[in-house]
Amino acid sequence: MKRYAAVAAIAAMLPILLVASHASAQEKLKVVASFSILADLVKNVGGDRTVVASLVGPNGNAHIYAPSPADAKKVAEADVVFINGLGFEGWIERLVKASATKAPIIVATNGIKPRERAGGNNGHAHDHGRSDPHVWQSVANAKTMVGNIREALIAVDPAGKDVYRSNAAAYLTKLDALQREVADVIARIPADRRRVITSHDAFGYFADAYGVTFTAPQGVSTDAEASAKDIAAIIRQIRQQRISGVFLENVTDPRLVKQIASETGARVGGTLYSDALTDEHGDAPTYIDLIRHNLKQLASALTG
Ligand code: ZN
Numbered sequence: 001m002k003r004y005a006a007v008a009a010i011a012a013m014l015p016i017l018l019v020a021s022h023a024s025a026q027e028k029l030k031v032v033a034s035f036s037i038l039a040d041l042v043k044n045v046g047g048d049r050t051v052v053a054s055l056v057g058p059n060g061n062a063h064i065y066a067p068s069p070a071d072a073k074k075v076a077e078a079d080v081v082f083i084n085g086l087g088f089e090g091w092i093e094r095l096v097k098a099s100a101t102k103a104p105i106i107v108a109t110n111g112i113k114p115r116e117r118a119g120g121n122n123g124h125a126h127d128h129g130r131s132d133p134h135v136w137q138s139v140a141n142a143k144t145m146v147g148n149i150r151e152a153l154i155a156v157d158p159a160g161k162d163v164y165r166s167n168a169a170a171y172l173t174k175l176d177a178l179q180r181e182v183a184d185v186i187a188r189i190p191a192d193r194r195r196v197i198t199s200h201d202a203f204g205y206f207a208d209a210y211g212v213t214f215t216a217p218q219g220v221s222t223d224a225e226a227s228a229k230d231i232a233a234i235i236r237q238i239r240q241q242r243i244s245g246v247f248l249e250n251v252t253d254p255r256l257v258k259q260i261a262s263e264t265g266a267r268v269g270g271t272l273y274s275d276a277l278t279d280e281h282g283d284a285p286t287y288i289d290l291i292r293h294n295l296k297q298l299a300s301a302l303t304g
Pocket residue numbers: 063134200201202220221222274275
């Protein structure tokens with residue numbers, strides 16, 4: 001009897017609960033981010049006040065992404081859209097135009113001094129743009145992006161000001177700790193061992209911030225193929241410098257790096273996450289997980 005009463009009471013409340021959750025879902029700010037890493041930064045600041053969708057999903061390659069009609073719909077319905085900029089999303093301008101969205105388009109990397117795409121070892125003349133877009137590989141840059149995201153969310157949704165400020169402050173504290181952790185772990189690797197081969201040149205900001213040298217047969221974009229000459233130069237370099245860290249990436253074809261490893265006898269040290277998170281079952285479902293995973297892989301390959 002008692003049990004029946006309880007069930008009846010819950011049943012009576014159900015319509016109210018449904019109405020309440022429907023209303024709050026409608027009030028949530030609809031946010032679109034261009035790729036998964038940026039979406040995670042936005043989620044950490046937006047919290048419960050926002051619903052965040054990522055255009056390029058986990059393990060997706062933003063360099064060569066082809067937006068779908070569903071993406072145009074997401075952008076059309078968004079209250080605010082965050083992009084990386086620096087030429088990372090070559091497809092975004094057309095998508096925004098096609099969607100006819102009225103949402104502000106926020107460049108999350110504003111205020112970050114970009115590295116020049118010098119071309120490094122290969123200098124592909126046909127690479128588009130002049131800046132290296134992979135700024136998030138330095139935690140200091142991610143902190144700048146979080147500040148930009150906070151200000152943009154406050155501008156679009158001033159009523160959420162206190163929430164966005166406190167979410168951002170809590171997340172920035174975690175990023176401060178992460179930044180110290182990366183610097184500490186890399187500092188313990190002997191300087192002459194800090195040499196790494198990856199498939200595309202996505203770790204320049206990590207290299208500059210923490211003192212590791214990365215070499216890649218593909219340039220900062222993945223749309224250009226590495227030439228036979230570039231590959232031969234890297235193979236020579238691995239042999240001369242006895243580079244022990246050869247890594248795959250989650251967004252690029254692994255065959256090239258595997259070929260280089262087998263020709264030089266270098267061991268493949270694992271996978272580094274460059275331009276995308278993994279899904280929730282992978283090693284890097286969040287930005288903090290991504291940096292920690294890469295750090296662990298580097299430390300074990302370069303000191304082992
Ligand atoms: Zn990239």
